[in-house]
Amino acid sequence: MKLALKRRFTCSFFLLLLLAAACNPQDTPGALAHQQGKLYIVTTTGILADAVTNVVGDRAVVTALMGPGVDPHLYKAALGDLQTLREADVILYNGLHLEGKMGEVLQKLARQKVVWAAAEGLPENLLRRTPEFQDSHDPHIWFDVSLWSRVVEHVSRKLQQQDPQNGAYYQQNTQRYRAQLDSLHQWTKEQIASIPAQQRILITAHDAFGYFGSAYQIQVRGLQGISTVSEFGLQDVSSLVNFIVDRKVKAVFVESSVSQKAIEAVLEGCRQKGHAVKLGGTLYSDALGDSQGPAGTYAGMVQVNVGKIVKALR
Amino acid sequence: MNIDAFWIILTGALVAICCSLLGCFLILRRMAMVGDAISHAVLPGIVLAFLFSGSREVWTMLIGAALLGVACTFLIEFFHKKANVSADASIGVTFTWLFALGIILISVFAGKVDLDQDCVLYGEIAYVPLDLWLTQSGLNLGPRTVWILGGVLVVLLLFISLFYKQLYLTSFDPAFAAAIGLSTTLWYYLLMGAVSLTTVAAFESVGAILVVALMVGPPATAYLLTDDLKKMLLLSAVAGIIASAAGYYLALWLNGSVAGAISAVIGIEFLLAFVFSPSHGLLSRRRQLMPVANG
Numbered sequence: 001m002k003l004a005l006k007r008r009f010t011c012s013f014f015l016l017l018l019l020a021a022a023c024n025p026q027d028t029p030g031a032l033a034h035q036q037g038k039l040y041i042v043t044t045t046g047i048l049a050d051a052v053t054n055v056v057g058d059r060a061v062v063t064a065l066m067g068p069g070v071d072p073h074l075y076k077a078a079l080g081d082l083q084t085l086r087e088a089d090v091i092l093y094n095g096l097h098l099e100g101k102m103g104e105v106l107q108k109l110a111r112q113k114v115v116w117a118a119a120e121g122l123p124e125n126l127l128r129r130t131p132e133f134q135d136s137h138d139p140h141i142w143f144d145v146s147l148w149s150r151v152v153e154h155v156s157r158k159l160q161q162q163d164p165q166n167g168a169y170y171q172q173n174t175q176r177y178r179a180q181l182d183s184l185h186q187w188t189k190e191q192i193a194s195i196p197a198q199q200r201i202l203i204t205a206h207d208a209f210g211y212f213g214s215a216y217q218i219q220v221r222g223l224q225g226i227s228t229v230s231e232f233g234l235q236d237v238s239s240l241v242n243f244i245v246d247r248k249v250k251a252v253f254v255e256s257s258v259s260q261k262a263i264e265a266v267l268e269g270c271r272q273k274g275h276a277v278k279l280g281g282t283l284y285s286d287a288l289g290d291s292q293g294p295a296g297t298y299a300g301m302v303q304v305n306v307g308k309i310v311k312a313l314r
Numbered sequence: 315m316n317i318d319a320f321w322i323i324l325t326g327a328l329v330a331i332c333c334s335l336l337g338c339f340l341i342l343r344r345m346a347m348v349g350d351a352i353s354h355a356v357l358p359g360i361v362l363a364f365l366f367s368g369s370r371e372v373w374t375m376l377i378g379a380a381l382l383g384v385a386c387t388f389l390i391e392f393f394h395k396k397a398n399v400s401a402d403a404s405i406g407v408t409f410t411w412l413f414a415l416g417i418i419l420i421s422v423f424a425g426k427v428d429l430d431q432d433c434v435l436y437g438e439i440a441y442v443p444l445d446l447w448l449t450q451s452g453l454n455l456g457p458r459t460v461w462i463l464g465g466v467l468v469v470l471l472l473f474i475s476l477f478y479k480q481l482y483l484t485s486f487d488p489a490f491a492a493a494i495g496l497s498t499t500l501w502y503y504l505l506m507g508a509v510s511l512t513t514v515a516a517f518e519s520v521g522a523i524l525v526v527a528l529m530v531g532p533p534a535t536a537y538l539l540t541d542d543l544k545k546m547l548l549l550s551a552v553a554g555i556i557a558s559a560a561g562y563y564l565a566l567w568l569n570g571s572v573a574g575a576i577s578a579v580i581g582i583e584f585l586l587a588f589v590f591s592p593s594h595g596l597l598s599r600r601r602q603l604m605p606v607a608n609g
Contacts, residue, residue, distance in 0.1 A: 073433060077440045079562075080569040082318060085444065097370060100433030104372065105441045111448060136368075236421075 030087025033061035039163050042088035044099050044106075045072055046288040047142050048118055050298045052092060054177040055156045059166045068296070069287050072098050088113070090162060092155065095119035096127070098139035114162065121154025122147060128210050140208045140285070144215035145185040145302060149178050184299055185215075191306050192216040195313045202309060203244065203252040205263050208285040218309075223262050241269035244277055251280030251312035280312030319562060321443040321457050326524075326558025326576055328463040329516050332470055333528035334536075334550035336509050338543065341533045342485045345401050348387065348506070349529035351409035352513045353431065353522040355386035357416025360434060365423055370434045376518055379435055383510030386412055391502055431522065439520040439572045440565075459519040466515050473508055474547075481505060482543055524573040528554055531580035538587040538594045553583050 033040040039060040043049040049064035056062065063084060066075050072094070085091060093099055093106050095117030109115050119127070119141055126147060128138040142148045156174040160167040192200065193216075200218045202209055213220035221243065223236055244252070244266070252267065254260045263279075270277045283305045289295030295304045333349070340346050356379035363378025364370060386408055394404040420429055437459070447458040455461070474481065483491040484501040492498055516525045536549035561576030568575065589596045 076571050076574075077438045078569050079440050079565040079572050082440045082443065086318070097433065101435070101437060102441065105438070105445050108446075109444050112446070 028083065028087060029061055029063055030084065034087075039089045039159075040087055041090045041092065041159075042084055043091075044075075044093040044102070045286075046291075047298055047301075048092050048094060050288065051118075051148070051152050051155060052159070055152065055159055055170050055174050056166070057169065057173055059169060060159075060163070066287065068290050072286050073100060075099070075102070077102065085109070090159070091115045093117055094139060094141070096137045096139035096141070116155070116158055118151050118155060121151050128214070138207075138210050140211055142298065143209055143212035145181055145188060146215065147211060148298070149181040149185070152178060152181065180299065184302060188302060188306050189216055191310050192218050195310060198247070199250060199313050201247055201249050201313075203240070203249060203263075203266075204283060204285070205253075205255050205260070206285075208255065209283075223266060237265050237269060240266050241273065244270050245273050245275045248275070249277060249313075251278050253280045253283045253308070253312075255283050255285040278312070281308040283308060318443040319566075321460065322439060322572060323559050323562050325439060325442045325457065325459055325463060325520060326562065326572070327555045328460065328467055329520050329524065330528050330532065330554025330558050331551045332463065332467050332512050333516065333525055334532035334554040335470060335474060335547055336505075336512060337529040337533035338536065338547050338550055339481060339485050339505055340509065340529065341537060342543075343401070345390075345405065346530045346534070347402070347405055347526075348390070348509060349513050349526045351390070351405045352383045352386055352510055353517060353526060355409045355412035356382045356435065356514065356517070357413050357431060358382055358419055359385075359416075360431060361416050361419040361423070361429060364429055364434075365419070370429070372518065375434050376514060379431075379517070380511055380514045382412065383514045384507055387506035387510050388503070391499075391506070395499075431517070436517055436521040437519045439524065439576075442519065462515055463519055466512055470508060470512065473504075477501075477504075486543075521573050524576055527577035527580050528557075531577070531584055532557065535580075535584045535587045538584075538591040541593070553580075557583060 030040045039056070041052050041056070041060055041062045043052060043062065043064050045066050046064045046068060049062050052060075052062045065077075065081050065084065066072055091106060091109065091113060093103055093115070095103060096119045097103060099106070103117075106115050107117070119137075119139070122141065127141070130136045141151065152174060156170055160170050163170070195218070202213065202218050202220045204220070204222050207220075207222035209220045209222070212218070221240065223240055243249075252263055254263050267277060267279065284295050284301045288297070288301055289304070293300075295301040337346065337349075340348055359378035359380070359382030360375050361378075363374045367374045389408045389412075390401070390404045393399055393407060394401050397404075399407070442457050442459050445458050447455045447461060449455060480491075480496055480501050483494075484496055484498045485505075488498045491501075513525055513529070532550035532553040533546070535553045536546045539549055540546050557579040558576050561579045562572060564570075564579060565572040565575035587595070590598075592598055
């Protein structure tokens with residue numbers, strides 16, 4: 001009896017090992033890219049992958065580790081990510097602690113591989129930070145389209161050095177894309193300016209829209225701090241409710257990668273004070289939308305966000 | 315097996331041995347969840363370290379976390395002894411209180427900074443092979459974590475083998491240990507000091523869930539298989555090593571989280587021991603009962 005059990009035990013263990021061995025990946029996107037003589041570029045967020053794709057077109061293969069709708073603050077790595085990073089010719093991450101510990105690992109990896117932080121392309125004086133702390137920059141740099149355009153330029157210049165053969169092509173793409181971003185920046189400015197000044201208040205679940213606020217002259221209030229783990233305080237809710245009622249704010253917003261619960265407490269509080277505030281919709285903050293949908297690209301995401309904000313606040 | 319697989323499994327095995335050895339003593343003291351408690355209690359340490367230094371650099375965070383880890387175990391013992399509440403209640407009160415303190419500190423002082431264990435302390439075992447220790451001359455000495463955990467393991471092995479008798483007696487029979495002149499409090503604090511330093515070092519290398527799982531699962535499995543503490547220590551270390559190797563391949567197969575897969579294998583090991591254990595298992599117990607039922 002005991003022996004039979006032991007045998008069954010070992011058998012199932014070896015079966016497990018066999019299964020694991022049988023499922024080794026062979027044709028990874030990285031291997032395919034190298035076969036075609038293309039650069040394989042791996043980014044952390046989908047927003048970065050979109051920027052790189054606009055620069056390299058189809059002359060390099062771009063992969064993002066984090067899929068649509070994933071909160072980069074809370075991302076958990078899969079074992080396949082290690083393989084992907086190993087195969088990458090170029091690794092691009094956002095920096096400024098957006099990726100948390102993973103950013104630290106990538107920063108160290110720069111000693112052996114080509115690793116760039118997108119935020120390095122911006123001078124320190126353009127970054128937002130709390131005055132008390134040195135090391136506390138707001139990582140959500142993509143919300144100011146003109147800043148993001150500078151990031152694209154920085155990444156493009158690096159890519160041209162890395163892949164001089166396609167340099168001219170990359171430069172051409174970059175100029176075209178930056179022209180698009182410039183008109184997107186102007187459009188966003190005009191759209192937000194079309195909201196009457198006293199109604200220009202953007203209230204969201206967590207503090208991601210700081211750059212958006214300062215670039216497009218709209219006051220931003222978040223219920224939570226930048227970290228999505230810190231709980232909101234009761235006083236945060238009640239002071240936000242008072243603020244909404246005082247300023248007669250028409251709508252508040254939720255975010256695609258943060259829970260709705262917090263902002264619902266605020267809605268309820270306003271209702272009790274007799275001020276009807278509506279939900280302006282879901283804004284994309286830390287991740288792109290579904291790749292097939294309108295918010296699947298960076299430009300699309302900005303348009304969708306601005307459209308929702310203007311419609312709800314005007 | 316490629317070199318990445320080797321480093322990941324080795325890291326998993328090192329964490330497994332460290333955690334399961336300490337876990338055996340914790341289980342005997344009915345304090346198995348101390349690892350989980352420490353994983354929460356380090357939050358105020360991280361926040362204070364940031365407030366004092368203004369940086370989120372690894373070593374700063376580690377020092378803050380280690381201090382709070384030790385403080386947490388001291389408070390647990392203090393409430394347990396002085397307020398005379400049971401150990402589990404004392405653990406629960408202490409770590410929730412410390413975690414709450416951390417959250418209050420964040421929302422009062424550092425609401426605009428992304429600061430929590432997940433983003434500044436907990437490591438990811440899948441990235442262990444990327445974080446190498448390079449010397450000034452560029453010599454590759456292998457992953458940094460393997461060195462740190464290897465060092466922790468050597469210290470632990472020395473500690474347990476030199477003071478096995480003291481740890482054994484104070485865990486099993488505190489009254490007798492006190493009668494022959496051993497200080498139960500001193501050995502408690504030494505053990506807990508080892509626990510908090512090991513857990514914090516392991517959190518930084520491989521993340522929290524794996525550490526908590528390895529501290530409870532393998533010792534509980536070994537507990538079902540033997541009544542001898544020496545065998546229990548050995549068996550739980552072996553169970554932990556098997557789990558880290560099998561978990562790696564499970565994660566490879568599923569393309570999932572390594573820590574999650576190892577923890578899942580630990581659960582399966584425990585279930586197997588629960589069903590098949592020769593002394594405490596479900597089957598053997600039924601076999602022993604059968605003749606009585608028939609007769």
